[in-house]
Amino acid sequence: MDLRELEIFLTLAELKHFGRASQACNLSPSALTRTIQRMEEKLEQPLFLRDNRTVTLSPAGERLKAYARLCLNEWQSLRSSIRNEQAVTGSLSIYASITAVYSLLPELLESFRERYPEVQLELRTGAAEQAVAQVQSGEIDLAVAAFPDGTRPNIEFLPIVTIPLIFIAPRVAGAAEVPVPGDRLDLSRAPLVLPQTGLSRRRLDQWLKEHRITPNITSEVSGNEAIIAMVRLGCGVGIVPQLVLERSPFRDEVVVLQDAPVLKPYQVGLCTSKRNLQRASVKAFWQLAEERSMSV
Numbered sequence: 001m002d003l004r005e006l007e008i009f010l011t012l013a014e015l016k017h018f019g020r021a022s023q024a025c026n027l028s029p030s031a032l033t034r035t036i037q038r039m040e041e042k043l044e045q046p047l048f049l050r051d052n053r054t055v056t057l058s059p060a061g062e063r064l065k066a067y068a069r070l071c072l073n074e075w076q077s078l079r080s081s082i083r084n085e086q087a088v089t090g091s092l093s094i095y096a097s098i099t100a101v102y103s104l105l106p107e108l109l110e111s112f113r114e115r116y117p118e119v120q121l122e123l124r125t126g127a128a129e130q131a132v133a134q135v136q137s138g139e140i141d142l143a144v145a146a147f148p149d150g151t152r153p154n155i156e157f158l159p160i161v162t163i164p165l166i167f168i169a170p171r172v173a174g175a176a177e178v179p180v181p182g183d184r185l186d187l188s189r190a191p192l193v194l195p196q197t198g199l200s201r202r203r204l205d206q207w208l209k210e211h212r213i214t215p216n217i218t219s220e221v222s223g224n225e226a227i228i229a230m231v232r233l234g235c236g237v238g239i240v241p242q243l244v245l246e247r248s249p250f251r252d253e254v255v256v257l258q259d260a261p262v263l264k265p266y267q268v269g270l271c272t273s274k275r276n277l278q279r280a281s282v283k284a285f286w287q288l289a290e291e292r293s294m295s296v
């Protein structure tokens with residue numbers, strides 16, 4: 001049965017009047033009758049019970065009516081969503097760490113590209129701790145970021161994954177005081193490789209303050225991937241989100257210190273501004289991410 005037949009049938013089922021239905025469908029009364037007869041032949045059942053004055057639906061007709069409604073609604077929503085997708089154009093700039101580009105974004109970017117081929121994607125990589133600031137300054141449309149503690153007015157977050165923060169040391173002995181695997185981490189002595197700013201830095205600073213510890217910071221870097229590169233060299237102990245270690249080419253050259261302070265994990269997801277969310281390309285990406293997170 002084609003959609004046009006279903007449409008004609010539904011019109012008659014609703015108007016219950018051959019004359020009015022044929023008018024509504026822009027058909028001659030005989031063409032309407034023929035269409036219904038064709039459908040009845042296919043189902044081998046009468047769809048309508050007719051007497052001289054009235055038309056009523058047969059039991060088979062009632063069932064076909066429900067089916068026709070469902071089909072036509074589905075068709076309409078498919079058609080409008082395909083039309084809307086084609087209408088999304090313009091550009092979309094996304095900021096993410098190298099790790100996020102390798103691990104969190106690939107499938108999302110793939111489906112976005114497939115569904116919205118007209119949108120020009122700009123992908124910029126950089127230090128994860130700069131992500132929220134990039135969005136806040138209007139530099140970038142959307143970013144993969146760790147959710148900051150406290151509220152940020154005008155900023156929207158969509159969580160994707162929770163990632164523990166872990167302390168790492170070089171696998172082979174490094175500078176003096178650098179703990180070796182199995183050591184307890186003493187943050188008042190160990191040389192530290194830390195990000196200059198950002199959430200893990202703030203959380204560690206807070207922890208140190210609460211414990212009245214003055215840390216021995218030997219180097220400050222930008223980007224969690226760089227911390228691993230420095231720790232591997234033997235420069236000190238670093239703190240990184242676990243995912244960054246898992247994806248690092250140096251993961252076998254550093255060790256996770258088990259006997260170490262426990263910091264609140266990262267919640268990582270998408271970040272944009274309320275204003276950006278009104279743009280079609282940003283909204284489309286956001287909705288796609290929402291759909292995916294619901295189906296996980």
Ligand SMILES: CC(=O)[C@](C)(O)C(=O)O
Pocket residue numbers: 096097098099100128144145146163224241243244266268
């Ligand atoms: C915040 C974020 O994107 C990561 C994956 O945790 C990171 O790169 O640090």
